[in-house]
Amino acid sequence: AQKVTQAQTEISVVEKEDVTLDCVYETRDTTYYLFWYKQPPSGELVFLIRRNSFDEQNEISGRYSWNFQKSTSSFNFTITASQVVDSAVYFCALSEVGNQGGKLIFGQGTELSVKP
């Protein structure tokens, strides 16, 4: 069965520190998609990245970077030089080809607090 685990429930860092949010997934499918979403206090989910299972290239977008390792079933997210505005709950999610319509299975979320 599909499952997404975010072992870190809460992380607190000081501004300008780098922080990595871990995500480990389980799936039997060979074709799947992984996502990261940010949920600020307002509640709306903000899309950050989508990665398909055949593309293991790491990706960098500004201060954000993602490390996808199929060998360890991990899709970790790093924020470089964190800022107070990065404070939010971050969710990792999995979508399998076999699931109807491609529903998303979410991890438990990691609450990131960046202090000035």
Added chain:
Amino acid sequence: GAVVSQHPSRVICKSGTSVKIECRSLDFQATTMFWYRQFPKQSLMLMATSNEGSKATYEQGVEKDKFLINHASLTLSTLTVTSAHPEDSSFYICSAREGGLNTEAFFGQGTRLTVV
């Protein structure tokens, strides 16, 4: 990115009444929409997958008679919480895919339901 509008953002209702939540894709057609429920400090739990023109597919443990889902058009899905009780108080959030699995799911702003 594509826009998904959810209405209302907040609603307070009395026990025993019904509440309807709307989810609209504003600038794209969504053949599939998803409804999630999120308790405080918890992850998003998929309630059902809504397909235009057909019956919704509910996740195990979700009462289909209590949470009525209608997907009448390619841009609108509604969730009606019937005979609401205080335990139905939660954050409900919808999402829609613009295309196939290789596209991100866009989320509405969420609806905070409080049943008193």
